[in-house]
Amino acid sequence: MAAGYAELLRTRHAARLLTGTLVGRLPSATGHIAIVLFTRAEGGSYTLAGALAAVYGLATAVGQPLLGRAVDLKGQPRVMLPAALVSALGMAAFAAVGIGSLPLAYAAVAVAGLFTPPLEGGLRALWPGVLKREDRVHAAYAMDAVAQEIMFTVGPLLVTLIVSLWSAAGALLVINVIGVAGALSVVVSEPSRAWRSAPREAHWLGALRSPGLLALLGSFFFVGLALGSITVAGVAYADDHGQESVYGWLMAALGLGALLGGAVYGARQWTGAPERRLRILVGLLALGYVPLAFTPSVVPMCVLAAVSGVFLAPSLACAFIVVDRHAPRGTVTEAFSWLVTTFGVGAAVGTAVAGPAIEGGSTAWGFAVAGLGGFAALAVLLATVKVLAAPGRTRSITGSSESDRKGSVEPGFSTEHQA
Numbered sequence: 269m270a271a272g273y274a275e276l277l278r279t280r281h282a283a284r285l286l287t288g289t290l291v292g293r294l295p296s297a298t299g300h301i302a303i304v305l306f307t308r309a310e311g312g313s314y315t316l317a318g319a320l321a322a323v324y325g326l327a328t329a330v331g332q333p334l335l336g337r338a339v340d341l342k343g344q345p346r347v348m349l350p351a352a353l354v355s356a357l358g359m360a361a362f363a364a365v366g367i368g369s370l371p372l373a374y375a376a377v378a379v380a381g382l383f384t385p386p387l388e389g390g391l392r393a394l395w396p397g398v399l400k401r402e403d404r405v406h407a408a409y410a411m412d413a414v415a416q417e418i419m420f421t422v423g424p425l426l427v428t429l430i431v432s433l434w435s436a437a438g439a440l441l442v443i444n445v446i447g448v449a450g451a452l453s454v455v456v457s458e459p460s461r462a463w464r465s466a467p468r469e470a471h472w473l474g475a476l477r478s479p480g481l482l483a484l485l486g487s488f489f490f491v492g493l494a495l496g497s498i499t500v501a502g503v504a505y506a507d508d509h510g511q512e513s514v515y516g517w518l519m520a521a522l523g524l525g526a527l528l529g530g531a532v533y534g535a536r537q538w539t540g541a542p543e544r545r546l547r548i549l550v551g552l553l554a555l556g557y558v559p560l561a562f563t564p565s566v567v568p569m570c571v572l573a574a575v576s577g578v579f580l581a582p583s584l585a586c587a588f589i590v591v592d593r594h595a596p597r598g599t600v601t602e603a604f605s606w607l608v609t610t611f612g613v614g615a616a617v618g619t620a621v622a623g624p625a626i627e628g629g630s631t632a633w634g635f636a637v638a639g640l641g642g643f644a645a646l647a648v649l650l651a652t653v654k655v656l657a658a659p660g661r662t663r664s665i666t667g668s669s670e671s672d673r674k675g676s677v678e679p680g681f682s683t684e685h686q687a
Contacts, residue, residue, distance in 0.1 A: 273407070273411045273414075273534070276399065276404060276407055276408055276411055277411075279398060279399060279404075280398070281398050281457060281458065281459050282398055282399070282408075284453065284457055285391060285394055285398065285454060285457060285459065285460075286391070286411070286412070286415055287450075287453070288450050288451070288452075288453035288454040288457070289387045289388065289390070289391040289450065289454055290415055290416060290418070290419050290450070291446060291447070291449065291450030291453070292352065292385065292387045292447050292448075292449075292450025292451040292453070292454060293387050293388060293416070293419060293447070293450070294419065294423060294426075294443050294446050294447050294450065295355065295356070295359065295380075295384065295443050295444045295446075295447035296328060296384050296447075297416070297419045297423045298423040298424060298426070298427050298443055299324055299328075299359070299380065299381070299384075299443070300321040300324060300325060300496070300499055300615065300619065301423070301424055301427050301499060301519065302427050302436070302439050302440050302443060303317065303320050303321045303324055303362075303377060303440075304317040304318070304320075304321050304499065304500065304503055304619075305427065305428070305431055305436045305439070305503075305515075306362075306363070306366075306436035306437060306439070306440055307320055307367060308436075308503065309431070309435070309436040309437075310366050310367045310436075311367075312367050313623075313627075314500060314503070314504060314623045314626055314627055315623040315624060315627060316367065317500070317503070317623065318500050318619040318620050318622060318623030318624075319620060319623070320367075320373060320374065320377050321377075321496075321499070321500075321616070321619045322496075322616040322617070322619045322620040323374050323377050323378055323381070323616070324377040324378070324380060324381040324616075325381065325496065325612045325613065325615050325616030325619065326381070326612070326613060326616045327377070327378040327379070327380070327381030327382040328381035328382070328384045328608075328609070328612045329381075329608075329609040329610070329612035329613040329616065330381075330382060330609070331351075331381060331382040331383060331384055332384065332386050332389070332605040332606070332608045332609040332612065333475075333602055333605045333606050333609050335347055335348075335351055335383075335384075335385065335386045335605065336386040336389050336390075336601040336602040336603075336604070336605030336606070337599075337601075337602045337605075339386060339389075339390060339393075339601045339602075340599060340600070340601045340602055343461075343463065343464065344390050344454070344455055344460045344461075344463060345455040345456070345460060345461055347385070347386075348385040348386070348387065348390065348451050348454065348455045348460075349385075349451055349452060349455050351383045351384070351385040351386075351451075352383075352384075352385045352447060352448045352451035352452075353448060354379065354383040355379070355380050355381070355382075355383040355384050355385070355444070355447075356380075356444035356445065356447060356448050357379070358376050358377070358378075358379030358380030358381075358382075358383065359376070359377070359380040359440050359441070359444045360440070360441055360444065361376040361379070362376035362377050362380065362440065363437040363438075363440040363441055364437075366437075380444075385451050386601060386604075386605045386608065387450070387451060387454060388416075388604065388605075388608050389600075389601045389602070389603070389604030389605040389607075389608060390454070390460070390601055391412065391454075392409070392412070392588060392592075392600070392601075392604045393463065393600045393601045393604070394459050394460065394463055395408045395409075395412075397459055397462075397463060398459050403537075405592075406589055407534065409585050409588040409589060409592075410530065410533060410534030410585040411534060412585070412588070413530045413533075413534075413581040413582070413584040413585035413588070414527060414530035414531055414534055414581055414585075416581075416584075417523050417524075417526040417527040417530055417577075417580070417581050418523070418527060419523075422520075422523075423443075423523075424515070424516045424519035424520055424523070425516050425517075425519075425520050426443070427439045427443065427516070428513060428515065428516030429516075430442055430443075432513070475595055475596055475599035475602045475603040475606055476606065477596060478594045478595060478596055478603075479655045480590070480593070480594035480655055480656050481591065481594045481595060481603060481606065482655075483648065483649070483652035483655045483656050484546075484587060484590050484591065484594065484607070484656070485606055485607065485610040486610075486648045486652070487550065487645045487646075487648040487649045487652075488587060488607060488610050488611050488614065488645065489610045489611070489613060489614040489617075489645075490614055490641045490642070490644040490645035490648065491550070491553070491580075491583065491611065491614065491641065491642070491645045492610065492611035492612060492613065492614025492615040492616075492617075492618065492641075493614040493615065493617050493618035493621070493637070493638075493641035493644075494554075494557055494614075494618060494637070494638040494639070494640075494641030494642050494645070495580075495614075495615055495618065495638070496614060496615030496616060496617065496618025496619040496620075496622070497618035497619065497621060497622035497625075497634055497635070497637035497638045497641065498522065498557075498560070498618075498622075498634075498635065498638050499519075499615070499618070499619055499622075500618075500619050500622035500623050500626065500634055501560075501622050501626060501631055501634030501635045501637070501638070502515050502518045502519055503515050504626045504631040504634055505518065505563060505569065505631050505635075506518065508563075508631055509566055511566075514566055517566075517570055518569065518570060518573050519573075521570040521571070521573040521574040521577070522573045522574065522576060522577040522580075523577060524574050524577070525573065525574035525575055525576065525577030525578045525580070526577035526578065526580040526581040527577075527581065528574075528578065529577065529578035529579055529580065529581050529582050530580075530581025530582060530584075530585060532582075533581065533582035533585060534585065541657075542586050542589045542590050542593070543590055543653075543656040543657065545586055546583065546586045546587060546590060546649065547646065547649045547650065547653075549579050549582050549583040549586055550579075550583055550642070550645050550646050550649055551646045552578075552579045553576075553579040553580060553583050553642055553645075554639065554642025554643045554645065554646050555642075556575055556576040556577070556578060556579060556642075557576050557635075557638040557639040557641070557642045558639045558642075559572045559575070559576070560572055560573065560576055560635040560638060560639070561632045561633075561635040561636040561639060562632070563631055563632050563635065576638075587607065588604070588607075590656070591603050591604055591607055594656075614641070618637060618638075618641060621637055622634040622637050625637055
């Protein structure tokens, strides 16, 4: 790419912001896994584990755009750190009450999810001010996607390690303490304290008044569904093979594949419309999920999991650019948070569907849900080609914050698009 990852990380504040965001996102990256393992350790069924993880995912989905809009209006420190603290307290409450009182358990995971800070969208809002140039920002999106796959590779192993050395409840507590520390590192940084969103048109729909953004969100709902179903199906696969550690290796293999795919994708400068490239990447992602339903022995299954993840990070990196091209002016954090939200809703639905599919059929049925989700994501992109084809001019990245781009043409937003 025009700017290598090493060069990007040498830019002042870049390494700290990326690291702090990744660490701060550990709870959201592994929370559903920790919830499933904790519920199973407490004697709960796959259906209950999937339902609790689904509530957590749905609550996160509701909270992300609301908190993202609050960040756009109030700034990052005043929203992110309080949210991280409340979310950690919610997960601590879940670890304390267990599944003995289901209403309290559901309420605790709902609070933990609802107040998950929108660090992912916040980081992408900070990149233009830190990196200054559009090509460097696009390179940072690819680096971001690669780096978060490190979290998705290391995170499951960390959770299973804590479970084996301590307990499932201990894993819930540790990952959330780490998450608060990461959020604190971000919000006390100079770019986070100085960042302000561009002026925005007052509208109750906010970022959702962009048709292109809605099309992208519809597709990534099904990508999330695929990954959510793999979360539950992976636990069932590990149980079938009598080794709890198999689950951690399976999830780590999935993340490793995405890490390698993202590294290759980010190693070159791509030309042409990112919307067309995204259709190709999502199609390849869908194909990669199909062989998982064969559920072979552990080593081949880990290889298949790694292959299935290869096109995940490239798809996400490309999606970040598409979001940036279609988001209304002044809604950057909210727009990226909607992508996280839709992904989370899809993952929640995937975990809820996979549990009954496994108990009513087999582990293979749980993995089959992932393949169906991948092809549904592709179908949405193919059905909305015209909507995604004309985002207008891309955002001009020239200043130190989004508010410096007041004169730029809003991407994908001409007068007739506005409500």
